[in-house]
Amino acid sequence: MRRLLLTLALAGTCLAILIVPARYGSFVAGGSDSYCYVHQAERWASGRMLVPEPLALAAPWPDAALTFAPAGHRPSPTVPGAIVPICPSGLSLVMAPFLLAGGRAAMFSVIPLCGVVLVLATFVLGCRVSDGVGVASAIATASSPIFLYQLMQPMSDVPAAAFWTLALAAATSSGPRGPLLAGICAGVAILIRPNLLPLGLVIGVYLLTRPQRTAGERGRDGGVYAAGSAVGCIAVAAIQRYFYGSPFASGYGEVGDIFALTHVGPNASRYLSWLAQAQTPMVALALASPLVLSRAFAALGLAFCAATLGIYLPYLVFEDWSYVRFLLPAVPVLIVLTLGTVAGLARRVGARWVGTALAVAAALLIVPGLRTTVMKQAFQLESLEAVFPRSGEVVARRLPGNALVMTSRYSGSVRYYAGRKTLVWDALDRAWLDRAVAFVRESGFEPYFLLDSGEEAAFRQRFSGSLLARLDWPPAIEIAPQVRIYRPGDRERYLRGELPPTEYVR
Amino acid sequence: MRVVSDRLTRVAAVLACLAWLHGCARPEEAQTPVGSIAVTPAAAGAEPGAPIDFTYRFTRVAGAPPLSDDLWVFVHLVDEAGMLLWTDDHRPPVPPSKWGAAPVTYRRTMFVPRVNYTGRVRVEAGLYAPDDGTRVRLTGEEANRSYTVASFDVLPAATGVFVAFGDGWHGAERAPQEPLREWRWSSGAARLSFRHPGGDARLWIELDQPVAAVGTQRLELREGPALLATLVINPGTQYVSQVPLRTAPGPGSMVELDVKVEPTFVPATVPSLRSQDARELGVRVFNVYVAAK
Numbered sequence: 078m079r080r081l082l083l084t085l086a087l088a089g090t091c092l093a094i095l096i097v098p099a100r101y102g103s104f105v106a107g108g109s110d111s112y113c114y115v116h117q118a119e120r121w122a123s124g125r126m127l128v129p130e131p132l133a134l135a136a137p138w139p140d141a142a143l144t145f146a147p148a149g150h151r152p153s154p155t156v157p158g159a160i161v162p163i164c165p166s167g168l169s170l171v172m173a174p175f176l177l178a179g180g181r182a183a184m185f186s187v188i189p190l191c192g193v194v195l196v197l198a199t200f201v202l203g204c205r206v207s208d209g210v211g212v213a214s215a216i217a218t219a220s221s222p223i224f225l226y227q228l229m230q231p232m233s234d235v236p237a238a239a240f241w242t243l244a245l246a247a248a249t250s251s252g253p254r255g256p257l258l259a260g261i262c263a264g265v266a267i268l269i270r271p272n273l274l275p276l277g278l279v280i281g282v283y284l285l286t287r288p289q290r291t292a293g294e295r296g297r298d299g300g301v302y303a304a305g306s307a308v309g310c311i312a313v314a315a316i317q318r319y320f321y322g323s324p325f326a327s328g329y330g331e332v333g334d335i336f337a338l339t340h341v342g343p344n345a346s347r348y349l350s351w352l353a354q355a356q357t358p359m360v361a362l363a364l365a366s367p368l369v370l371s372r373a374f375a376a377l378g379l380a381f382c383a384a385t386l387g388i389y390l391p392y393l394v395f396e397d398w399s400y401v402r403f404l405l406p407a408v409p410v411l412i413v414l415t416l417g418t419v420a421g422l423a424r425r426v427g428a429r430w431v432g433t434a435l436a437v438a439a440a441l442l443i444v445p446g447l448r449t450t451v452m453k454q455a456f457q458l459e460s461l462e463a464v465f466p467r468s469g470e471v472v473a474r475r476l477p478g479n480a481l482v483m484t485s486r487y488s489g490s491v492r493y494y495a496g497r498k499t500l501v502w503d504a505l506d507r508a509w510l511d512r513a514v515a516f517v518r519e520s521g522f523e524p525y526f527l528l529d530s531g532e533e534a535a536f537r538q539r540f541s542g543s544l545l546a547r548l549d550w551p552p553a554i555e556i557a558p559q560v561r562i563y564r565p566g567d568r569e570r571y572l573r574g575e576l577p578p579t580e581y582v583r
Numbered sequence: 584m585r586v587v588s589d590r591l592t593r594v595a596a597v598l599a600c601l602a603w604l605h606g607c608a609r610p611e612e613a614q615t616p617v618g619s620i621a622v623t624p625a626a627a628g629a630e631p632g633a634p635i636d637f638t639y640r641f642t643r644v645a646g647a648p649p650l651s652d653d654l655w656v657f658v659h660l661v662d663e664a665g666m667l668l669w670t671d672d673h674r675p676p677v678p679p680s681k682w683g684a685a686p687v688t689y690r691r692t693m694f695v696p697r698v699n700y701t702g703r704v705r706v707e708a709g710l711y712a713p714d715d716g717t718r719v720r721l722t723g724e725e726a727n728r729s730y731t732v733a734s735f736d737v738l739p740a741a742t743g744v745f746v747a748f749g750d751g752w753h754g755a756e757r758a759p760q761e762p763l764r765e766w767r768w769s770s771g772a773a774r775l776s777f778r779h780p781g782g783d784a785r786l787w788i789e790l791d792q793p794v795a796a797v798g799t800q801r802l803e804l805r806e807g808p809a810l811l812a813t814l815v816i817n818p819g820t821q822y823v824s825q826v827p828l829r830t831a832p833g834p835g836s837m838v839e840l841d842v843k844v845e846p847t848f849v850p851a852t853v854p855s856l857r858s859q860d861a862r863e864l865g866v867r868v869f870n871v872y873v874a875a876k
Contacts, residue, residue: 460759529754530748530752530753530754530755530767531753531754533748534749534750534751534752537749537750538750547747547749547776548747549745549747549749549776549777549778549837550745550747551745555697557757557762557763557765558755558756558757558762558765559754559755559756571745571778572778572835572837573835574835576740576741576745578740579697579740579745580699581631581697581698581699583698583762583763
């Protein structure tokens, strides 16, 4: 009966992970990251990766190629006129077969499916302590605000965390295929987030030092694991060489630009306070796990968490809470260690207290977690980002086929939903707005400005020498409440006394 | 026998609860009409974005029970097919408890939202309690205690002038429950620009500032050095002001108006708001409209 209840609880959790994103998820090509992943998936699926843009080659202004690189992309350093993604390829490679099989909706389903994998892998990892810890950890992980926030959008955090947790679960299994499976999962995880490579080393060290194994068994396990994960590492190197010209280059720029020792202090205070806010200070109990659980298991878990934190301490400093997502690979492990410690301590008091203690501890993680998730608007992301598909669909429906949209924030969504060419205005030289508009016309395209009301001031300021930058004529289309599409040619008409009609999309 | 007795007891309890709830019902829910409503538009039509004035007139039925001050006026604008286009619900300027034998009359300006719709618009209005949605019965032909009181035309955009929100304005916002009601916060200094419509022209501006802790504000509207208007803004009050514009120097000439607001505030620094919003805010502007007289 108890086993049936635990199974039902786990099944219900998995079902919720599939249903909740379907209702509240924001699976759109909106911001830089999401467009980067979905566009790259489409490129992988089509097999056409580096496609030169003729306008980028012909445009006369400085850094022309940069202006034709939409959100989440930059000019290719190897193929003139082509763009390359700034994000890693792993998630897009996972999405591509789904896209081929079932279209765009299927592509986005990768995220909730990875969410289920993450929860099941947490269950398996927790079962290394006990079945109860497994189920409680799985449900607590599924209720984590960090997990739920990322489950609602097409980002790589949940897939990366899923494969790392799977790697940990496989590495800690006693089965003969565990190291190989762990290696393959680590390889996929590295393909999704190459900067998390050190986490693979933590698992490797665990396999090489695991107790209750002979030296030969440890060496064999370590070798099999390394071979499995090497596939992912080699793939990362090959893709980076193809995109960025060097196996060690990434889309995010030079290491020196994004990592600095001065970031360690500010990041440590931010991440630790964000983590305590999201997962409650109770997770600090994980630090006591070596006293209660198997030392090797606890050491593996704590080292994994420390490595995850350590990777991001010198990284750029962010102010927004949502960047605690970088720690998501550590969250399932942290929860398993916390609940494992609670169960172990309760067992010392008396075996009959274990179930109660676990239930109370899990509730103390789950209830505040869900409350924080609501507070952080995870379930409102769909409405907050709906403007991206809506704007893109309006462009597709209302602008001519030869429209070239000068935009910035919407450069990804316009390309994704409307298939129109874009020019990123905030990469355009300040002195070139009028001449760029003329060039676009001479090239056979009809220029439009697409700006949200928060961007208009920056647009005016950037091109203050241009009359077009005043945006003082009626927009051709206004998409509530914040996006306007201006036709530059309408300004002359308006000043002559005509009133070009505005179409309102509410 | 005992089962039957239990069931009878439960039925009696339910009936008692229903009777109690009925007894607790608001006096306004009584079936007899408490008064009548009449609404008269000042114009036969208006284009999107334009203001249109309405005169509201409430007359109480003699001997009707007193009305609660919690009551609001609901105003629903529907198209000819009966589909809701927008609303202009508001608290009546004279509290309903003070409505006596004499009719209560007031004038209110509504801005036609910027929508693609043109054609006849029906005004349906009545009284309701915002906390629970209960509507008050009035005289006249009704549908769910909503009374058709007027109609006017939304005209094709023709006479209006496009007003650009330049430097100093924050992005447009709207509340999900009122998708056609948009606003922009100003900072301390903001600029409006538009093409002068020629002749005697005026500017309508609808604004408020909802945060009590900010206190009274002063807004100046200038064209270059010339002061066109000074407005005193009290928190929580909605203002619709008309500002005469200076004569255009030439046909189609552009006008730039500077809006200066003092004091401004940063929501993150107002403890009662519990906000993380670090923007400098002045006033909240819902509508700006410019037209020749």
